[in-house]
Amino acid sequence: MIDDFEHIKKILSEGKIILYPTDTIWGLGCDINFQEAIYRIYDIKKRPLDKPFIILVSDLDMLKKYVVDIHPRVETLLLYHKRPLTIIYKKAKNVPDILTKNGSIAIRIVMEPILAKLIQEYGRPIVSTSANIANEPNPANFRSISDKIKKSVDYIFKYKQNDLKAAPPSVIASYNKNGRLKFLR
Numbered sequence: 001m002i003d004d005f006e007h008i009k010k011i012l013s014e015g016k017i018i019l020y021p022t023d024t025i026w027g028l029g030c031d032i033n034f035q036e037a038i039y040r041i042y043d044i045k046k047r048p049l050d051k052p053f054i055i056l057v058s059d060l061d062m063l064k065k066y067v068v069d070i071h072p073r074v075e076t077l078l079l080y081h082k083r084p085l086t087i088i089y090k091k092a093k094n095v096p097d098i099l100t101k102n103g104s105i106a107i108r109i110v111m112e113p114i115l116a117k118l119i120q121e122y123g124r125p126i127v128s129t130s131a132n133i134a135n136e137p138n139p140a141n142f143r144s145i146s147d148k149i150k151k152s153v154d155y156i157f158k159y160k161q162n163d164l165k166a167a168p169p170s171v172i173a174s175y176n177k178n179g180r181l182k183f184l185r
Contacts (some may be wrong), residue, residue: 003114003158009122016154017041019131019145021163022056023084023112024170025138026131026145028153029056031124035096038127044152047134052099054086054106056128058120063107066094066125073179084111084170088184099127108170114159130169140166 011018015034020027028044030037032055042049057063060078064070068091070078078085085108092105099105108128110116119126130138131145139145142161150156172185 005118005121008118008155008157011155012122012126017044017152018126018155018157019150019153020115020157021112021142021160022115022128023108023110024167025140026142027128028131028149029126029128031122032095032099032127033124035098038096038098041127041129044149045129045132045134047129049098050101051134052101052106053127053129054108055095055099055125056108056110056115056119057125058116059109062119062125063109066092066107067105068093071175071177071179074175074181077181078109084108086170086172088172088174104174106172138169 008018012031015031015037017028017030017037017040020029028041030041041053055066057066060075067089074087086106088104088106090104092100092103095105110119131149132139133146141164169185171183173181173183175181
């Protein structure tokens with residue numbers, strides 16, 4: 001099953017929502033610049049607006065366009081970490097306020113090669129949140145995503161729909177001014 005990147009990029013550029021496999025679990029997402037789409041995802045998930053989503057970037061260069069400062073220790077960790085790692089950065093830039101909390105933002109450099117390629121080609125990060133209703137279990141695989149979620153999106157990736165293995169969510173961490181990590185999940 002092959003997904004047409006040109007079609008997906010067009011959908012994202014129109015402010016529409018995609019359902020896609022990440023390097024962890026299946027996610028709901030959109031272009032970070034379409035607040036109406038972000039609000040639509042909140043509505044689909046029945047998630048409180050005070051719980052911001054993370055964003056996915058393709059690489060370290062893209063990450064640097066959306067955060068004010070990255071401690072060198074954290075930058076080194078991002079280059080060598082083997083598991084998906086979402087970092088909460090103290091100060092965001094170039095993102096809508098709805099994606100921040102007190103100015104901070106959660107961002108992950110995606111490790112899934114197909115998704116990283118899509119984001120790189122698209123040229124902008126995408127919003128990412130688990131493909132489930134708030135407070136319900138994360139979907140173990142595509143088949144465990146509710147039909148309600150599937151019917152609420154504008155595009156569903158074909159890639160990995162038949163993959164039955166469950167992947168854990170990413171590690172989430174924040175860091176202090178010395179680069180010391182605090183693991184939140």
